[in-house]
Amino acid sequence: MTWKRISDAVIRRLPLYLRVLDDVKEKQTSISSQELGDLAGVRPALVRKDLAWFGEFGKQGVGYDVAFLQNELRKILHLNEPIHMALVGVGSLGRALARYHHRRFQEDSLYTIKLVALFDVDPNLVGTTLDGLPIFHTDEMAERVEEMKIQIAMLTVPADNAQETAGALNDAGVQAILNFAPATLELPENVHVASADVTLELQRLAYYIEK
Amino acid sequence: MTWKRISDAVIRRLPLYLRVLDDVKEKQTSISSQELGDLAGVRPALVRKDLAWFGEFGKQGVGYDVAFLQNELRKILHLNEPIHMALVGVGSLGRALARYHHRRFQEDSLYTIKLVALFDVDPNLVGTTLDGLPIFHTDEMAERVEEMKIQIAMLTVPADNAQETAGALNDAGVQAILNFAPATLELPENVHVASADVTLELQRLAYYIEK
DNA sequence: TAGATTGTTAATCGATTAACAATC
DNA sequence: TAGATTGTTAATCGATTAACAATC
Numbered sequence: 001m002t003w004k005r006i007s008d009a010v011i012r013r014l015p016l017y018l019r020v021l022d023d024v025k026e027k028q029t030s031i032s033s034q035e036l037g038d039l040a041g042v043r044p045a046l047v048r049k050d051l052a053w054f055g056e057f058g059k060q061g062v063g064y065d066v067a068f069l070q071n072e073l074r075k076i077l078h079l080n081e082p083i084h085m086a087l088v089g090v091g092s093l094g095r096a097l098a099r100y101h102h103r104r105f106q107e108d109s110l111y112t113i114k115l116v117a118l119f120d121v122d123p124n125l126v127g128t129t130l131d132g133l134p135i136f137h138t139d140e141m142a143e144r145v146e147e148m149k150i151q152i153a154m155l156t157v158p159a160d161n162a163q164e165t166a167g168a169l170n171d172a173g174v175q176a177i178l179n180f181a182p183a184t185l186e187l188p189e190n191v192h193v194a195s196a197d198v199t200l201e202l203q204r205l206a207y208y209i210e211k
Numbered sequence: 212m213t214w215k216r217i218s219d220a221v222i223r224r225l226p227l228y229l230r231v232l233d234d235v236k237e238k239q240t241s242i243s244s245q246e247l248g249d250l251a252g253v254r255p256a257l258v259r260k261d262l263a264w265f266g267e268f269g270k271q272g273v274g275y276d277v278a279f280l281q282n283e284l285r286k287i288l289h290l291n292e293p294i295h296m297a298l299v300g301v302g303s304l305g306r307a308l309a310r311y312h313h314r315r316f317q318e319d320s321l322y323t324i325k326l327v328a329l330f331d332v333d334p335n336l337v338g339t340t341l342d343g344l345p346i347f348h349t350d351e352m353a354e355r356v357e358e359m360k361i362q363i364a365m366l367t368v369p370a371d372n373a374q375e376t377a378g379a380l381n382d383a384g385v386q387a388i389l390n391f392a393p394a395t396l397e398l399p400e401n402v403h404v405a406s407a408d409v410t411l412e413l414q415r416l417a418y419y420i421e422k
Numbered sequence: 423t424a425g426a427t428t429g430t431t432a433a434t435c436g437a438t439t440a441a442c443a444a445t446c
Numbered sequence: 447t448a449g450a451t452t453g454t455t456a457a458t459c460g461a462t463t464a465a466c467a468a469t470c
Contacts, residue, residue, distance in 0.1 A: 267429070
């Protein structure tokens, strides 16, 4: 077979499968593509095809071993080792997300995405901490990203500053950005950008409203 | 032509086009599918095809009138009239989102999605207000949704309560839910659910991280 | 008129589904 | 062994792209 890049549609479903496995792991040791699919909202054939991109994880007549598959998926998604994350823009949304992730990381031993630094431009915030996390000035991004081995960032700055800040994150060497600002980011292909744009989602949902 | 439901892939791009139009409307009165596409990150042929589902909005040799197309898109997405929204779960994320939407609605006259009520179960919160928005008990949802004509809701409760609360929202007659809780919701087909699940997005981005 | 750009058709591409031989 | 379920192939479905006649 000639090698093809695995599509984003496939990758998007893996965290969903991971969540299902986590939900069922207390009460069963194995799971069929049928059941996994039901719980994830995906057809069983597609579950098998998705997993088959990465290896042969199941046993005919039995299904998939829950703990084993969970571990394999975690490896595939690089969630078997710590990932260092920054958050840029310590406004009310930024603070809420920082709290959430900080707590999640502490409480869930399988949650390996570790928020290690916050950035802002407000001199009243820079130098202080939030939940024990240091707040640095955005100007220090390049040094801190390298020093703290930050690989991924959540961007929660105002829309007007989003492009500029995203550029700085890219320059600093961050590999992936989850953008909460209502703005489309123009960045080179080597950074992966995901949008968490609430306005876009709400406007889309509005289409389905009747009367 | 026999009628087909317009696909969600198309609907998702409309708010993106709307944003581009808003960005350019100060400096130009018309825009080509080429330019609109460039700014939205979509191929020009697809822009034309998307718009053609709803009518003939352009002029050959000229392009689309910015103000006219903006207005048409707003009508298509039901954003030409107020939409009443509730937020359920007044934790730190809920508060941050409430603030954001409240302010956005006040400052941007074209932003018609109006947050009108908050819900929670905490007796210390129920009966108080946040930014002038009343906080009701979740038990009152059915009455309030009807009385205040609430059509859409943001769900920011803990994962464990998400399914139950979503069910209550559905029973109350809410037509669309934007779910922030890390949980897959099982709801009848008549409610539209969108996921704003940060964990899922981060886990997906982790796949693309190298080393 | 000449140039630009639409709306639409047909071609292509990619993702999902159905079916089934292999095998636990 | 009989039943269940995988991994995989081929068929189907749907979305995107390319091309172009129509026309501003």
